[in-house]
Amino acid sequence: MRIRRFLRLLPVVPSIVLLMVFLLAPVVWSFYASFTDAALSGKGARDPQWVGVDNYARMAGDDSFPLAAWLTVVFVMASAVIGQSALGLLIALLMTRSRRVVSSWVGTVVVAAWVLPEIVAAFAAYAYFNRDGTLNQILGGVGIQGPDWLYSFPMVAIILANTWRGTAFSMLVYRAALADIPRDVTEAALMDGARGWQRLAFITLPLIRSSIATNLMLITLQTLAVFTLIWVMTAGGPANASTTLPVLAYQEAFKFGDIGYGTAVASVLIVLGMVFGAVYVQLLRDKRA
Amino acid sequence: MSQLRAPSATKRTTPGTGSRRRAKLGADIALALVGVCFVVPLLWLVLAAVDPQASYQAKVPETPSLDNFRAVLTPELLFRPLANSFLLSAGTALVNVLAAVLAAYPLSRYQSRFNKPFLYTVLFGTSLPVTAIMVPVYGLFVQLHLLDSMAATIFFMATTTLPMAIWMTKNFMDSVPLELEEAAWIDGASPLVALRTIVLPLMRQGLGVVSIFVFIQAWGNFFVPFILLLSTGKQPASVSIFSFFGQHGAIAYGQLAAFSILYSVPVLVLYALVSRGMGNSFALSGAMKG
Numbered sequence: 001m002r003i004r005r006f007l008r009l010l011p012v013v014p015s016i017v018l019l020m021v022f023l024l025a026p027v028v029w030s031f032y033a034s035f036t037d038a039a040l041s042g043k044g045a046r047d048p049q050w051v052g053v054d055n056y057a058r059m060a061g062d063d064s065f066p067l068a069a070w071l072t073v074v075f076v077m078a079s080a081v082i083g084q085s086a087l088g089l090l091i092a093l094l095m096t097r098s099r100r101v102v103s104s105w106v107g108t109v110v111v112a113a114w115v116l117p118e119i120v121a122a123f124a125a126y127a128y129f130n131r132d133g134t135l136n137q138i139l140g141g142v143g144i145q146g147p148d149w150l151y152s153f154p155m156v157a158i159i160l161a162n163t164w165r166g167t168a169f170s171m172l173v174y175r176a177a178l179a180d181i182p183r184d185v186t187e188a189a190l191m192d193g194a195r196g197w198q199r200l201a202f203i204t205l206p207l208i209r210s211s212i213a214t215n216l217m218l219i220t221l222q223t224l225a226v227f228t229l230i231w232v233m234t235a236g237g238p239a240n241a242s243t244t245l246p247v248l249a250y251q252e253a254f255k256f257g258d259i260g261y262g263t264a265v266a267s268v269l270i271v272l273g274m275v276f277g278a279v280y281v282q283l284l285r286d287k288r289a
Numbered sequence: 290m291s292q293l294r295a296p297s298a299t300k301r302t303t304p305g306t307g308s309r310r311r312a313k314l315g316a317d318i319a320l321a322l323v324g325v326c327f328v329v330p331l332l333w334l335v336l337a338a339v340d341p342q343a344s345y346q347a348k349v350p351e352t353p354s355l356d357n358f359r360a361v362l363t364p365e366l367l368f369r370p371l372a373n374s375f376l377l378s379a380g381t382a383l384v385n386v387l388a389a390v391l392a393a394y395p396l397s398r399y400q401s402r403f404n405k406p407f408l409y410t411v412l413f414g415t416s417l418p419v420t421a422i423m424v425p426v427y428g429l430f431v432q433l434h435l436l437d438s439m440a441a442t443i444f445f446m447a448t449t450t451l452p453m454a455i456w457m458t459k460n461f462m463d464s465v466p467l468e469l470e471e472a473a474w475i476d477g478a479s480p481l482v483a484l485r486t487i488v489l490p491l492m493r494q495g496l497g498v499v500s501i502f503v504f505i506q507a508w509g510n511f512f513v514p515f516i517l518l519l520s521t522g523k524q525p526a527s528v529s530i531f532s533f534f535g536q537h538g539a540i541a542y543g544q545l546a547a548f549s550i551l552y553s554v555p556v557l558v559l560y561a562l563v564s565r566g567m568g569n570s571f572a573l574s575g576a577m578k579g
Contacts (some may be wrong), residue, residue, distance in 0.1 A: 008399050008480075011391035015451060015523070018388060022448035023413035023414055024423070024515060030425035038428070040453040092321055097316035113327055115560045117509035119527045120334070120549040127337075130345040138329070139348060196312075218414075225418035228511045246420040253424040254516075262424045269421035277416025281409050 001182060007242025027270055038266065040257030048260070055264035064240055065265065068248040072224065075234035075244050080223035083163030085216055092178055093200070107171070114168030122232035125161035126150070154234040155244035161229055166222065170215055177211035178204070210283070217280035221273060245269050334546050357547035358359035360573070366532070366544075367551060374525035374552075377443060377514065378507035382500040384447035389454040389499065394484055396455075397462040398470075415452040423516050430517060437519040446513055450503045457502070461495025462488060501563045505556045526552045 031183040038048035129149040136146035236243035253262025337343035340350030435441035511527040533545040
């Protein structure tokens with residue numbers, strides 16, 4: 001009986017092997033390497049030495065890490081939590097009230113920015129925020145001399161670009177959630193004389209609360225990992241002004257060849273992902289219970 | 290639909306039809322404004338592609354032509370990178386669907402104490418920021434001599450999307466009634482035969498959605514092949530696109546835009562294909578719906 005039950009689970013083995021080799025092993029290795037002076041070339045590449053918490057101590061003393069951590073928080077809060085989620089909800093709400101032609105056209109446009117390959121979206125955003133780019137052309141059209149966005153306000157540019165790129169996901173989630181609200185609930189509220197914002201605050205939002213929570217977790221995780229967009233638009237510059245944690249980890253490991261320090265930064269990011277991931281799993285469990 | 294409902298709604302809300310219609314118009318205008326903001330960054334891409342004298346400015350070309358498209362339609366610039374992209378994405382989708390179907394079958398068909406912990410651990414795995422594990426993955430690939438290996442890259446890319454694929458596949462499989470297989474079992478078919486001849490054909494559409502979903506993700510992936518594939522002959526379009534930034538900083542803007550469009554078309558078509566009818570469960574990638 002035992003053996004038969006075990007045999008039944010045999011088909012799961014390929015997946016388990018893949019997940020262990022390509023996801024679990026790198027994570028374990030990351031934590032290990034972050035305590036060594038592993039490097040891309042030289043002595044650290046041939047024979048990495050155990051250096052204890054040196055990398056983490058350096059991280060705390062270094063200027064670039066606290067700055068990158070802070071910029072990551074700003075990036076996630078502004079572009080995911082405020083930008084994508086709030087804008088996505090607004091679009092979804094507007095869609096329930098507007099004409100079908102308008103909502104399907106806008107839906108297509110918003111989704112297009114999301115479905116495009118990330119490198120293409122990044123180039124488009126780069127061209128848009130360029131000194132000679134479309135944004136400054138539009139500003140020039142109304143008589144405003146626009147700044148060099150990518151140089152003077154790199155964070156503003158990448159936050160807006162990531163909002164543009166990612167809002168579609170939140171929009172789709174909220175549209176599905178709003179469509180699930182039973183019609184008689186809103187109609188009853190309407191009969192009781194609830195005004196627009198009252199219905200939103202006391203009926204609509206509480207009803208889609210769990211969708212909002214899971215969506216926030218997911219887009220936080222996605223935004224935490226954004227690399228390509230930033231790398232193409234500003235490469236983390238000028239002078240680290242838009243270097244978030246993934247960009248910092250990449251630069252330390254691959255540009256400066258310091259694998260040990262790079263994995264230490266990456267490990268912090270992994271731990272952050274795990275914390276958000278644990279909350280996310282818990283949210284889904286509660287929903288199902 | 291909305292037209293049918295409108296009369297009864299106005300009857301109930303006495304404040305009159307005027308304010309309702311005004312609210313509707315307001316929503317239309319606000320939504321259209323948002324749409325314009327979203328479409329403007331894409332204008333440059335389209336305009337520059339047909340402009341032989343393109344720059345970063347979005348302007349209607351003086352002499353529109355397909356020269357940029359003609360210039361990139363060469364084996365070296367376009368076809369080989371696209372073939373590499375196809376190989377990577379199709380390989381990733383294949384490995385993914387195979388592993389996911391095998392894993393989903395016992396999870397969907399048998400009750401076991403092992404199911405829930407496994408599924409939630411897998412779900413937890415989806416939350417690993419992939420950019421964070423690229424440094425350790427690079428280290429791992431160096432030690433195992435797997436750098437610049439197309440096959441190893443495919444397996445890694447398949448693993449990063451596997452958690453999502455397992456959840457989606459299991460959900461699709463759950464909707465195939467168990468009774469159909471029980472009949473086959475009574476006739477003496479083994480579970481794997483039942484899976485192949487009864488379950489898989491019935492969840493064809495779901496399998497299509499999972500593979501297209503994985504394919505689109507792999508097609509657009511830049512960071513993974515950028516780190517793991519070194520030789521130009523193996524690089525997919527997402528990485529080879531950098532050849533348009535000339536050696537000395539001169540950028541072939543028009544060609545870059547034309548290439549971007551040709552490279553994007555396949556995923557736009559595939560998305561349009563699955564979003565129709567599959568709308569929500571695709572967008573929520575299975576995990577959210579549970």
